[in-house]
Amino acid sequence: MIQIQTLHKKYGNVRALDSVDLTWNQGDVIALIGPNGSGKTTLIKCILGLVFPSAGDIHFMGRSILNSYEYRKDIGYMSQISRFPDQLRVGEMLDILTDVRNVKDSDRDMELYEEFKIEQIRDKTMKSLSGGTRQKVNSALAFMFSPKVLIMDEPTAGLDPVAVEILKGKIHRTDKSVRLMIITSHILSDLEDFASRINYLQDGKVRIDYSFAELREKSGESRLSKAIAHILNPS
Amino acid sequence: MGLMLWCTAHFLHAGSIRVGPEQGITSISGATQKALCGDTIWIESGLYKEGNIVLDKSLTLMGMGNPVLDGEKKYEILTVGADDVSIVGLTFINSGYSAMNDFASIKIVGSRYFKIESCTIRNSYFGIHVSNCSYGKIWNCSVEGTPDQEQNTGNAIHFWKCDHMEVFNNLSSGHRDGIYLEFVTDSRIQKNTSTKNIRYGLHFMFSHQNSYQHNRFLKNGAGVAVMYSHQVDMIQNEFQDNWGPSSFGILLKDITDSRIIHNKFIRNSAGVFMEGSNRCVIDSNLFQENGWALRVQASCTDNQIAYNNFMGNTFDVACNGTLVLSKFNSNYWDRYKGYDLNKDQFGDIPYNPVSLYSVLVEQNSAFLILLRSALTVILDEVEKAIPVLTPIDLQDLSPVLTPYPL
Amino acid sequence: MIKIIKYFLIDIIKNKVILGLTLFFLVTSFSLLYLDENQTKAVLSLMNIVIIVVPLISMIFAGNYYFNAYEFKEVLLSLPVARTRIILSEMIAVSISLALSLGLGLGIPALIFGAGSTILYLILITMVLSVACAAIALLVVILSREKSRGLGLVLLAWFYFSLLYDVIIMTLLMNFSDYPLEKFVVFLAALNPIDLCRISMMLKLDISALMGYTGALYKEFFSSLIGSAFTLGTMLLWILIPTLISIRIYRKKDL
Structure with missing residues (x-):
């Protein structure tokens, strides 16, 4: 579904992405992990078209995304720090997204919206919301348009345990066979439950690109964190 | 017979x-x-x-x-x-x-x-x-x-x-x-x-x-021109809307020992243009919305310019030299920003009616292209603080703070 | 596209800054027209404000809004919307709000006090000038990476267009006063949008008479059909060229 072909990105002298080659298919749930500054967010931004690669290409359903924007109708994105226009109200935000995406109200997936009780905060401005609440709004919006590709950058950050469970439940329930999910997180245990493929980035390079099953096999560990540690430091 | x-x-x-x-x-x-x-x-x-x-x-x-x-x-x-x-x-x-x-x-x-x-x-x-x-x-x-x-x-x-x-x-x-x-x-x-x-x-x-006396000179091609005469009295006349590239309310050329009193100069390119004029009294006139209220050439001496109102003129006074032998006093200048602490009805600091910008314009009329730009406003303010180019002796030492009822 | 312009406009109005500006223009224009017994004087005072304040306000407003709407644009960019449309919509929305703010703020008092054609012309020119200034500011902020530096550069641009440029002209005139530079200088001044608007307003107020023969030449040129076309064309270029460059850069900009 998404092919990343020898992708390079330099910021001045810093190589944020260094020859990244990845292929993600429909049905995959990608755990995109790595230390801070490893290039995860840059990679996601490249896929979203927010950042332009220095070299290489990204194909989305067979077509290059460079100089294209239509493909984004198939992407749901939950950003890391939920940066939203401060003065917009939650409801307005929702309406704008629905309107610009040209989606009928009845076609929307309102499960998270209801479970997170966002109706009650419709009239609050984004500025007035706490970080966790903003993240709830953010995740509800990402799922709302049933996108073919769901990108979640640190989805559980700032969420209370109850909300984390609700979100996990939603990820579980979502039909994964028709879509691709990309999740980054520091909390590896969160990913263990549904990750089908593990991509570990370090210093802009792909260090691990295995399916979860392969990873377990190679490392002989069942826990994700231990498996990764084992592969990176095969002592 | x-x-x-x-x-x-x-x-x-x-x-x-x-x-x-x-x-x-x-x-x-x-x-x-x-x-x-x-x-x-x-x-x-x-x-x-x-x-x-x-x-x-x-x-x-x-x-x-x-x-x-x-x-x-x-x-x-x-x-x-x-x-x-x-x-x-x-x-x-x-x-x-x-x-x-x-x-x-x-x-x-x-x-x-x-x-x-x-x-x-x-x-x-x-x-x-x-x-x-x-x-x-x-x-x-x-x-x-x-x-x-x-x-x-x-x-x-x-x-x-x-x-x-x-x-x-x-x-x-x-x-x-x-x-x-x-x-x-x-x-x-x-x-x-x-x-x-x-x-x-x-x-x-x-x-x-x-x-x-009491004449009105309106919208004439070049205004009024009076030349080579002495002992002329011009009282309570109106000079209005004489507006054009070479027009003036009144041109005084070689006029001596004359009195110009209680006249109104309104919307003229130059209210009064003086050349070679001596010992004239310009008293109690209203200069309003002229391009220049007064243009005094350096060839003029011993003129008395007093008790006039200068209001809304683009330039109050211009002269083509730094030596000015005419006296200004007790006029009302709408640009004057002084104060009267001792309450004697006269401003405590003198007013310098020739702005730096008007000096520049006098030297080269192309400077008019910068009229009303931020730069000229700033230049004039700076020059007020530190006079370099403007004639220092051309000062109204006793400007009044409220206009005369003219 | 209209949808997106609409959302930018809603966002700008929610910002309340533009309402404050409108109020400021309203109060200024009202008090000038009310206090000055004669309209010519009011027009001249207005002109001073317009020439110095409006470019500054327009540039800072447009520059600041670009950064304020950064998140909003990020949201839009995650949607299937072309970047060209997003930045063009922002430019149009900013222009509309500035022009409307000026038009209403200066225009309503003018209409109440029964303003003549001169004041209406002044308001119209001011609206065009504010859009050109916004276009320049947008280009400057798009070229810069972060907010503080971007707004600093915007201030610098304002300083250049409203002061430094005239200093250059003045220096030219001083050093080459022996040459017939008048026509060249007018041409030079006309290349600066602020100067061009100022000159065009001045000639409308018939200050050209002060400039003797040269002034008559200027007036003849600027009030002729070619002159008007030149003024309008130059102002349009000052709006179009920065906007087009902004679009080009923004299309390839990392956010």
Whole structure:
């Protein structure tokens, strides 16, 4: 579904992405992990078209995304720090997204919206919301348009345990066979439950690109964190 | 001498003659030939085309209704060469034009005690042309031309070598100069309106001891120009809307010992432009919304500029040198930002009416392209704090804080 | 596209800054027209404000809004909307709000006091000028990476267009006063949008009479059809060129 072909990105002298080659298919749930500054967010931004690669290409359903924007109708994105226009109200935000995406109200997936009780905060401005609440709004919006590709950058950050469970439940329930999910997180245990493929980035390079099953096999560990540690430091 | 006595005697029992289309005498020339000195010729309504009428006797021509004398664009209509002539209530149209002669509707040559009153003159070359006369009166006349080119039209009211003239309550417009005086002395010009003339509303040269009061000079091509004269009084006149690249409210060129008092200079390119003028008093005038209120050339000395209001002018004072020998005091300047702590009605710090920017403009008029830009505002403020280029001796040491009721 | 312009406009109005500006223009214009017994003087005072304040306000407003709407644009960019449309919509929305703010703020008092054509012309020119300034500011902030530096550069641009440029002209005039530079200088001034608007207003106020023969030349040129076309064309270029460059850069900019 998404092919990343020898992708390079330099910021001045810093190589944020260094020859990244990845292929993600429909049905995959990608755990995109790595230390801070490893290039995860840059990679996601490249896929979203927010950042332009220095070299290489990204194909989305067979077509290059460079100089294209239509493909984004198939992407749901939950950003890391939920940066939203401060003065917009939650409801307005929702309406704008629905309107610009040209989606009928009845076609929307309102499960998270209801479970997170966002109706009650419709009239609050984004500025007035706490970080966790903003993240709830953010995740509800990402799922709302049933996108073919769901990108979640640190989805559980700032969420209370109850909300984390609700979100996990939603990820579980979502039909994964028709879509691709990309999740980054520091909390590896969160990913263990549904990750089908593990991509570990370090210093802009792909260090691990295995399916979860392969990873377990190679490392002989069942826990994700231990498996990764084992592969990176095969002592 | 004998004729004079005879004439005087005749006045005691002056006769009158009636001229009109239905009268026994149908032409004015016929009547003037018949008339005796001191007679009054009554002219009834009608159109009189008689070519040039020559008046060489002391007669009174009196219009009844609205008699019109037509020069058919060929003739000078009325030529007067006698004393004690009165011309009242006549309309003159279409005097001839000649490049050789100064054709006029009424030409008066070498006459004393003439009077032209309530006459209307239209489409003339010269309107009223007076030369070598004394003790004449021109009252309540209206002289209007159709503005053409400067060289094709003469002056509305023109004097040459006259004295003791009284020009009162006339309207002159559409001519070269509205009122023109050359070598005219001891005369009074009052309550006239001179407007839309091609060149000057009022123009005089070598004309001393004259007074100009309550006249209005509006929208003339180049404003008013007065030159080479002394002891001139200009009081309570209005100079307005004389606006153009080479126009001014009044141009004073070599005018000395004169008084310019209680006049209004409003919306002129330059209110007063002074060149080679000395010992003049410019007092209690209103300068409002002029391009320059005053342009004083360095050739002027000992002028007193006091008790005037300067309001809304683009530039208050400009001069082409740094040495200024004229005195400014107790004027009201709307730009003055001083204060009066000792409450003596005068500002405690002097006002410098020449801005740096106006000095620059004086040096090179192309600087005007920067007029009203942020830069010039800043420059002027800086110059106020640290004067470098502006004439320091040109200062109003006692500016007042509230405008005079002018 | 209209949808997106609409959302930008809603966002700008929610910001309240533009309402404050409108109020400021309203109060200024009202008090000038009310206090000055004669309109010419009011027009001149207004002109001073317009020439110095409006470019500054327009540039800072447009520059600041670009950064304020950064998140909003990020949201839009995650949607299937072309970047060209997003930045063009922002430019149009900013222009509309600035022009409307000026038009209403200066225009309503003018209409109440029965303003003549001069003041209406002044308001119209001001609206065009504010859009040109916004276009320049947008280009400057797009070229810069972060907010503080971006707004600093915007201030610098304002300083250049409203002061430094005239200093250059003045220096030219001083050093080459022996040459007939008038026409060249007018041409030079006309290349600066602020100067061009100022000159065009001045000639409308007939200040050209002060400039003697040269002024008559200027007036003849600027009031002729070619002159008007030149003024309008130059202002349009000052709006179009920065906007087009902004679009080009923004299309390839990392956010």
